[in-house]
Every structure is written in C-alpha cells, then in structure tokens.
Amino acid sequence: MERSTEYSSVDMRMGDAGVASRDGSFGDEQESWNGDTITPETLENLLGRSDLDDERILAEETLMEKKPINPRSPRAALEPERVPHPMRRSRRARHPLVVAGNALFTLLVLLAAVGCGAFVFGKQKFESPGPLDSDKIVAIPRGLGTRDITELLAKEGVIDQSWVFVAGAYVFKARGEDLKWGEYQFSKNASVRDVIATMVEGKVIQHKVTFAEGLTSEQFVQRILESDVLTGNVREVPREGSLLPQTYNIVRGTTREQFIQLMQRDQRRIVQEIWDHRAPDLPLKSPEQLVTLASIVEKETGRPEERSRVAAVFVNRLKQRMRLQSDPTIIYGLVGGKGTLGRPISRSDIEQPTPYNTYTIEGLPPGPIANPGRASLEATANPARTKEIFFVADGTGGHAFAENLEQHNRNVARLRTIEQQQQSSSAWPTLAPAPGRIPVR
DSSP: OHHHHHHHHHHHHHHHTTOOOTTSOOSOTTSOOOOOOOOHHHHHHHHTOOHHHHHHHHHHHHHHHHSOOOOOOHHHHHSOOOOOOOOOOOTTTTOHHHHHHHHHHHHHHHHHHHHHHHHHHHHHHHHSOOSOSSOEEEEEOTTOOHHHHHHHHHHTTSOSOHHHHHHHHHHTTOOGGGSOOEEEEEOTTOOHHHHHHHHHTTOOOEEEEEOOTTOOHHHHHHHHHHOSSOBSOOSSOOOTTOSOOSEEEEETTOBHHHHHHHHHHHHHHHHHHHHTTOOTTOOOOSHHHHHHHHHHHHHHOOOGGGHHHHHHHHHHHHHTTOOOOOHHHHHHHHHGGGOOOSSOOOHHHHHSOOTTOTTTSSSSOSSOSSOOOHHHHHHHHSOOOOOOOEEEEOSSSSEEEESSHHHHHHHHHHHHHHHHHHHHHSSSOOSSOOSOOOOOO
C-alpha cells in the first residue's frame, strides 16, 4: 500500500508538470495535451531548476550514453561485487620443458657470473709476482706429469699456489710433454705465467762441453762418463773416428747414449758435406778413407796453418805409392784407443809390425787412429798444391817440409843440433830424448 501511494504521488507531480504518468496519461485527465513542445523556460519554471542543473543533467546524460548503467534490484545492490578471477597461465607457459629451460637459463647466468669472477681472480693470481726472492735453478726430471711438476715447483718455492699453476697449464694447454724437462733458471718474483712460458718454450740452461780434436773414442767415453751433466751409462765404445770433436751445448739430464748419438750424427753430416766438395784428384775412394787419413793429419800437427801441407805430404806419398811412415800410427798399433804410449818411440817400436804401423804396411791403415776435427777433414779433402813428400819437427813446435831426400836430411840435421843445444843448456840431463818424432823417410 505504501508503494502504491508513493507511485500515486509521483504520478500526480508528473501530471502537474505536464509529463505523462505511468499509465500514459497526463496529470489532468480532463485536459488533453495540445501537442505543443514544452519550452525550456516553461520546464524550468515548472521544475524550478537552474542552468547549472541543466549542465549537470546534460553531463550525466552524456555519461550515461557513453556507459549505460544497468539497473539492479535492491537485493542485487546489497550483494558484494564479484572480482573477476585472475587469468590462468597458458598451457605452453606451464610446460615442463619451458620450466626446465627457464631454470637452465637462470643456472647458466649464475654460472657465467661466477665464472667471470673466478676468471678475473685467477688471472690476477696468474700474472702477479711469485714468491721467489732471488733467481733459482730447478732441475725438472724427464717423464714428470703436470701434477708432479707442480709439486716440485711448490716444494722449491717457485710457486705458492698449486691450483693456479694447474689451472694455467690447463688454459694454455701445457700438459705433460708440453712442459719440457730440463734445468731451468727462474728469475726473481717470476709469475706463474713466466714459469709456464719458460717451460713450454724449453728455455733450459745450456752447459758447454768441449772435446778436443785428436782424441780416441775410448778417451771420448772416459770424459763423457766423468761429466756430471749427463746421465746413464755407455753400452759400448763407439767406432773410432765416428765422433765429431767440438763444443756442444747440452741440457742437464741428457743421457750419455743420446749425447754419443748426437756427436755421431754431426760427424756423418760434416763428413758427407766435406766429401761432396773434395778435390777431384784426391787418391781416396770413400768418406771412411777420408776420415782415416784426416785422423793421421790431426795427430801429426796441432798448428792450423800446417794441416793442409801435412795432408799434402801424405796425399803425395799415396799417389807415389810410398809408405806414409807416420809415428802416431805406430803408437795406435801398440796401445789402441788409450792414445798415448807413455814413453818415446824406440827403434823396436818402428820395426814392430801391426795393422796400423804405416812404417811396415802399404797405404792407409784399416781405420782411423783418432777422431779428427772439421779443420783436419777439410785440409785432407783439399790439401795444399805442393810436391813435398817429407816433413820433420823443427824444434819450435812446427815442422820443416821438403820435396826431396836431400832437403829432408838437412832439416833432420838442423833438428839434431837444436836438440843438443837444448840438452847442453839444461842444468840437469833429461832422462828421455826431447819431444820429437822419428823423421818421416
């Protein structure tokens, strides 16, 4: 009843205002609408509204046109508004492979960050000055692995952090055989980078070992065994004349067998090179005969300027089929590789036949009597162009040469006079003849 009364009053007011009521009629049923339009002034007077109200109504109508409002019942108005459910993630985003990929990407990013930090830290340690307070020599034995080398360097105080050396060797691919064995001198405050570079490049300490020309192979082996730079043993004495006398640079720890092979290799190379450039009329048939004659030349004189003349004497004798009559061949025939007789040559020594005694045999002996140097090999392959067939000591360390027996006898007489003068000027008589050889005849 109350709602009916409310509606009736509203209809009455709408009727008074000339607005149709709910049933379509106007307020005054007896008075019909003449069809005239209600002017704004009339409407304003009827409703009692101001211009401001018109503007507000116009704005509200415009807003309602833009966003229509759906009327709700009182019960619906009292119900709480429902918030829309959040959108669910797509099936693709929730796929296990996508989840695993995201986790892997995150892990890789973390690992990259950690790796960059470790690289920067390791690089700083790798290049920073080392613990050595002075230069130090360390011998790296043959056959050690990276771990063993690391422990040795740490023990010697060359490095202080083993992991930096191992990591640096891994990064630079310097493993095992790349880190060469040998004796190294590491400088003061050498960084791990310097240590690895020194070993990879093989900058080992070189020891000079000199072997004089004219030594026999047995004398070579004796000196090789006395060297504290070399290691190992010698299986057998090398063939006479197969070793090249010179100065060698060797690394501590080199085996004696390796060193002998090195000398033999150099000797073969030098001999072949010289043989290929020999004189065309040389009365020798092979490089072996060249070495044999060069060994006799080597033992006959120690003066470089005389080698080619001494070689010429022996070459001329071979051409004339004369016996070489060389005193060093007598000694080698008697004592072999020992090299020295320990006393002057006697007449019985000269007449005692041996395979090497060139006073009793024709031509060359069966092999070298020593290991000749390069100078003697070159002098023998290209001897002086002379006709000399004799030489004898001149009493001053050199020799007097002659082309015939008459000249040679005068040179021998001069030598005897010098020897007598030396003996008479001495306060005490010598127990053995003055140094000299039996003259070549």
